[in-house]
Amino acid sequence: MGYTIESAQSIFSNTQVPSPIPATLALFEQLSVDDKLALLWYVYTEMGRSVTPAAVGAARLQFAEGLLQEIRKLSQPDQLQVMRDLANRADTPASRSYGFFSVNTKLAFWYELGELMKQGIVAPMPAGYKISKGIQVVLDTIKQLDAGQQITVLRNAVVDMGFSSTAIPTSAATSAEPLFQRAEPAPAKIAVEGITEPTVLSYLEALNKDDFEAALALFTPDGALQPPFQKPLIGKEAIGRYMRAEAQGLNILPQQGISESLPDGSKQVKVTGIVQTPWFGVNVGMNISWRFLLNPQGNIFFVAIDMLASPQELLSLRPV
Ligand code: 45D
Numbered sequence: 001m002g003y004t005i006e007s008a009q010s011i012f013s014n015t016q017v018p019s020p021i022p023a024t025l026a027l028f029e030q031l032s033v034d035d036k037l038a039l040l041w042y043v044y045t046e047m048g049r050s051v052t053p054a055a056v057g058a059a060r061l062q063f064a065e066g067l068l069q070e071i072r073k074l075s076q077p078d079q080l081q082v083m084r085d086l087a088n089r090a091d092t093p094a095s096r097s098y099g100f101f102s103v104n105t106k107l108a109f110w111y112e113l114g115e116l117m118k119q120g121i122v123a124p125m126p127a128g129y130k131i132s133k134g135i136q137v138v139l140d141t142i143k144q145l146d147a148g149q150q151i152t153v154l155r156n157a158v159v160d161m162g163f164s165s166t167a168i169p170t171s172a173a174t175s176a177e178p179l180f181q182r183a184e185p186a187p188a189k190i191a192v193e194g195i196t197e198p199t200v201l202s203y204l205e206a207l208n209k210d211d212f213e214a215a216l217a218l219f220t221p222d223g224a225l226q227p228p229f230q231k232p233l234i235g236k237e238a239i240g241r242y243m244r245a246e247a248q249g250l251n252i253l254p255q256q257g258i259s260e261s262l263p264d265g266s267k268q269v270k271v272t273g274i275v276q277t278p279w280f281g282v283n284v285g286m287n288i289s290w291r292f293l294l295n296p297q298g299n300i301f302f303v304a305i306d307m308l309a310s311p312q313e314l315l316s317l318r319p320v
Pocket residue numbers: 036037038040041042044045051087107110111112113114117151152154155158207226227228243246247250275277279286288305
């Protein structure tokens with residue numbers, strides 16, 4: 001198959017509408033550190049997207065427990081300073097520890113900190129805090145986003161915090177990852193309107209079972225997976241590590257798709273549907289597309305997972 005990952009990245013490119021998420025995050029980046037913390041507080045606590053506490057198992061916090069214990073012992077001004085250092089990516093011991101956390105441990109850490117702030121154990125938002133003009137602009141932008149996009153902004157903001165001296169992606173830096181519990185059992189059998197390719201259906205079913213070995217077996221040895229807003233991960237080892245760290249407990253609810261055979265016998269397949277993260281359970285559905293390039297043997301050479309710009313894009317299934 002004469003494809004490169006680069007050429008595979010552009011399959012179905014005419015159905016890809018630019019996502020508002022990078023632009024929103026760029027606005028967020030321009031805020032002062034205190035405005036960033038305040039904004040996240042508003043988005044997280046006022047927008048009614050509640051994290052399912054069941055997701056935050058006690059086991060999950062064990063990696064963050066040390067840092068949380070230290071923060072509890074600090075005075076409130078010092079606690080605030082730790083949060084500022086994290087948001088500033090300052091080179092401090094706390095910020096470095098955080099930098100080593102996996103994505104899910106970072107989220108669990110802030111979840112717990114948010115709980116401690118609500119209880120007044122960790123420096124809360126000052127009563128009567130007045131939002132600045134800058135925050136208002138970003139807040140208004142975030143309000144335009146759908147729920148799945150809002151939690152993605154939250155997630156990316158959190159993941160980018162802390163100090164990390166290496167170029168290693170966080171998901172690769174940690175090996176031990178606690179298990180997520182599914183809020184609801186995922187559908188075992190999958191039917192996608194317009195799609196009969198067994199590889200694609202098996203991939204989606206394997207993710208719903210957290211059976212990452214089965215999912216990996218579908219890839220070519222040089223195959224790649226491109227997560228939303230990230231560069232492709234190449235090879236089964238990298239994909240497997242990533243999936244074990246970040247794909248646990250997802251509910252995959254694909255809806256429809258389009259499949260096209262190419263002259264050399266390979267196929268490009270696009271599927272759209274809903275993905276639920278265990279963090280928010282059934283409360284938040286993310287509008288997602290998968291763009292697969294299958295080789296003539298039916299193995300996955302490339303799959304890109306994209307967050308759709310709007311729910312209308314679920315129906316955007318033009319070829320090319
Ligand atoms: O700074 O096919 C406070 C793949 C204030 C795999 C706070 C996938 C101060 C292959 C509020 C305390 C994984 C790619 C902060 C599919 C402050 C595949 C706290 C896709 C920070 C389909 C903030 C999966 C907090 C997808 C607690 C698309 C924020 C998964 C918490 C997407 C935010 C998952 C949380 C997403 C966000 C999860 C918990 C977007 C979680 C988002």
